[in-house]
Amino acid sequence: MRVAVDPIQCVAHGLCAELLPERIRLDDWGYPILDGEPVPRELVGIARRAADACPTLALLLEPDGK
Amino acid sequence: MAIATEQALPRILTGIGEEPMAELESHLDVHGPLPDLRRWSPEQIISVVERSGLRGHGGASFPMATKLRAVASRRKPKILVANGTEGEPASKKDRVLLRELPHLVLDGAAIAARAVGAGEAVIAVSDVDERSARSLELAVDERQHAGLRGDPQFQLFGAPERWLTGQESALVNVLNGGPGKPTFGPRPFERGVRQRPTLVQNVETLAHLALIARHGADWFRLLGTDRDPGSALVTVAGAVSAPGVYEIEHGMPLEELLQTADGREPLSAVLLGGYFGTWLPGAHIRGVRLAAEHLAEHGASLGAGVIVALGQSACPVAETARIADYFAAQSAGQCGPCTNGLGAVADTVQQLATGTASAGARAELARWGKDIKGRGACQHPDGAVRFVSSALRVFAEDFDDHARHGPCPRCSHPPVLPATPIPAFPVAR
Numbered sequence: 442m443r444v445a446v447d448p449i450q451c452v453a454h455g456l457c458a459e460l461l462p463e464r465i466r467l468d469d470w471g472y473p474i475l476d477g478e479p480v481p482r483e484l485v486g487i488a489r490r491a492a493d494a495c496p497t498l499a500l501l502l503e504p505d506g507k
Numbered sequence: 508m509a510i511a512t513e514q515a516l517p518r519i520l521t522g523i524g525e526e527p528m529a530e531l532e533s534h535l536d537v538h539g540p541l542p543d544l545r546r547w548s549p550e551q552i553i554s555v556v557e558r559s560g561l562r563g564h565g566g567a568s569f570p571m572a573t574k575l576r577a578v579a580s581r582r583k584p585k586i587l588v589a590n591g592t593e594g595e596p597a598s599k600k601d602r603v604l605l606r607e608l609p610h611l612v613l614d615g616a617a618i619a620a621r622a623v624g625a626g627e628a629v630i631a632v633s634d635v636d637e638r639s640a641r642s643l644e645l646a647v648d649e650r651q652h653a654g655l656r657g658d659p660q661f662q663l664f665g666a667p668e669r670w671l672t673g674q675e676s677a678l679v680n681v682l683n684g685g686p687g688k689p690t691f692g693p694r695p696f697e698r699g700v701r702q703r704p705t706l707v708q709n710v711e712t713l714a715h716l717a718l719i720a721r722h723g724a725d726w727f728r729l730l731g732t733d734r735d736p737g738s739a740l741v742t743v744a745g746a747v748s749a750p751g752v753y754e755i756e757h758g759m760p761l762e763e764l765l766q767t768a769d770g771r772e773p774l775s776a777v778l779l780g781g782y783f784g785t786w787l788p789g790a791h792i793r794g795v796r797l798a799a800e801h802l803a804e805h806g807a808s809l810g811a812g813v814i815v816a817l818g819q820s821a822c823p824v825a826e827t828a829r830i831a832d833y834f835a836a837q838s839a840g841q842c843g844p845c846t847n848g849l850g851a852v853a854d855t856v857q858q859l860a861t862g863t864a865s866a867g868a869r870a871e872l873a874r875w876g877k878d879i880k881g882r883g884a885c886q887h888p889d890g891a892v893r894f895v896s897s898a899l900r901v902f903a904e905d906f907d908d909h910a911r912h913g914p915c916p917r918c919s920h921p922p923v924l925p926a927t928p929i930p931a932f933p934v935a936r
């Protein structure tokens with residue numbers, strides 16, 4: 442699984458980077474930069490929680506190979 | 508066999524200035540009739556396109572056959588959109604096509620529509636481009652009266668004149684009654700105009716297709732290179748006495764094109780591939796050939812064919828600052844990294860140009876360049892930072908000089924890169 446962001450929906454809440462710093466950091470304006478790597482199995486639960494926590498549902502979970 | 512004449516240029520621009528090519532009769536006299544499309548299966552058309560190696564002329568140089576197949580394989584009814592909006596202020600080639608050679612574009616649209624199984628073809632032009640709209644209107648009328656078989660149902664559409672209008676998802680969005688901003692999610696070939704799989708193709712790409720359908724894939728490949736077969740329309744602007752639209756063979760030496768356009772003065776650099784393109788320093792012009800495989804060595808591409816010669820009397824820093832502002836103003840204001848990033852880039856370039864930037868300004872620009880890339884819903888921010896990074900690299904000394912001493916005497920040179928003060932998007936409430 443990988444994480445992705447819908448850049449139009451994202452409002453720089455920053456929650457996702459707090460929850461999943463292994464994959465997500467924030468740019469100078471507070472918007473998430475994803476490293477594009479797969480989410481390891483032990484972090485899948487946290488990634489799901491981050492996606493649910495995003496206030497605009499801008500954080501997307503995608504199956505690998507997409 | 509008259510191979511030599513068959514290879515010669517012009518192809519697309521044949522007859523222009525000699526015959527009234529916008530009229531169906533001249534068009535058919537010069538090019539001959541289209542083969543009866545109803546005898547070709549969609550797959551036959553696609554395989555000819557594939558063998559021809561035709562790529563898109565709207566900027567991204569994407570193989571047309573791949574896109575045709577992606578749309579053709581969908582089950583719902585399809586729509587074709589011929590993209591003639593030409594939002595790049597320096598580009599003129601699509602307007603020349605639409606105004607002077609509308610039947611070549613409409614022939615190509617008919618073939619592409621047949622290839623993907625689209626019964627409707629929308630021809631989109633800029634809403635301030637009345638001459639193109641008029642020419643297309645007359646051409647469609649003529650075809651209907653002549654009872655041309657195999658034409659889809661043509662519709663003309665005037666899209667808002669602005670840099671982003673021609674981005675394919677923005678164009679689909681405005682055709683669907685939206686504000687004409689790019690969208691995130693399903694691509695036009697999956698879900699486009701009226702939810703239908705939509706083939707978006709630049710009008711020049713369609714014009715090449717009109718000739719391929721008549722003369723075949725092998726004929727197309729008689730000109731050009733392996734990666735970039737055939738010819739291309741380019742718009743030459745800047746420090747040349749004969750600016751305008753030229754048809755070149757892919758692989759033509761850049762120096763030869765600049766001579767043809769009558770270069771006026773020593774050049775400090777040439778912008779290749781338009782505003783999303785790359786600067787080539789004047790000292791590197793010799794030996795460069797205008798085809799993807801050669802330009803890649805210089806990190807450049809032909810894009811939509813805009814080539815701007817920057818004379819030594821113009822200021823590259825002032826030009827970069829103006830276009831960086833333009834990019835920031837033309838953002839659709841939807842994505843944080845684009846809205847904030849391009850604004851910050853433009854401000855910082857402006858500070859460098861006026862000698863008011865902080866010591867770390869260029870390091871910051873380099874970091875933003877990497878951070879912003881790939882993070883918008885469309886490629887606007889990627890193209891914008893490519894342009895600025897290329898300028899910072901090629902004009903490093905000029906930027907040094909401005910950072911230290913502020914504006915130079917050349918800063919007052921009239922603008923070389925046009926940045927039409929067209930309205931960007933209405934400011935959001």
Ligand SMILES: Cc1cc2nc3c(=O)[nH]c(=O)nc-3n(C[C@H](O)[C@H](O)[C@H](O)COP(=O)(O)O)c2cc1C
Binds near residue numbers: 566567592708
């Ligand atoms: C910001 C932006 C502006 C664009 N403007 C145009 C345009 O004015 N005309 C055009 O044909 N393609 C434009 N494109 C490219 C289209 O998205 C699309 O790739 C193209 O129309 C497809 O046709 P082609 O494959 O025949 O080139 C633009 C792309 C971007 C990112």
Ligand code: SF4
Binds near residue numbers: 451
């Ligand atoms: S939590 Fe959602 S809105 Fe906030 S930065 Fe992450 S993706 Fe954007």
Ligand code: SF4
Binds near residue numbers: 838840
């Ligand atoms: S990346 Fe910029 S121009 Fe493209 S959709 Fe987002 S805000 Fe608009």
